[in-house]
Amino acid sequence: MNDDDKYRLGAGVMLLNEQRHVWVGRRIDNTDEAWQMPQGGVDPGEDSFETALRELEEETGxxxxxxxxxxxxxxxxxxxxxxxxxxxxxxxxKWVGQRQHWFLMQFTGDDSQINIETEDPEFSHWKWIESEHLPDIIVPFKRDMYRAILDGFSRWL
Structure with missing residues (x-):
């Protein structure tokens, strides 16, 4: 039985800099200092890649x-x-979790083009980290998914 209707459809971005470090932001609404990569829900009529680009800009500038x-x-x-x-x-x-499409992207700008003080900020801080540290700083319920993302993109990290 397919239970996809129980999961919110979303998209996310693993963004790399020149050193192959991964961009993460610390969520503004979480007191446990949980960090995550840019991600969000797919709007009606929007494809997942467009969602990923929109969320990246909305959350990171x-x-x-x-x-x-x-x-x-x-x-x-x-x-x-x-x-x-x-x-x-x-x-x-409405949903018990998320099902997400993930995209690996290269950041071609410089850090001055990152601005988390957006119209509806989601992050209080941001940083570049080595990819192997991702599962350690993510909220526990997303760790398995983040490990799968790392596995999927491992040849680039």
């Missing part, structure tokens, strides 16, 4: 002309489940 698409994740959709404490509250209780 990075315009699409400063990124190059390297590769799409080999697994079309990666899923995570929300913890029980969030299932009834996040997204109006």
């Amino acid at each position: 990075i315009a699409r002309e400063y990124v190059e698409r390297i590769e799409d994740a080999p697994v079309l959709e990666l899923k995570y489940d929300l913890p029980d404490s969030l299932k009834g509250t996040l997204w109006g209780g």
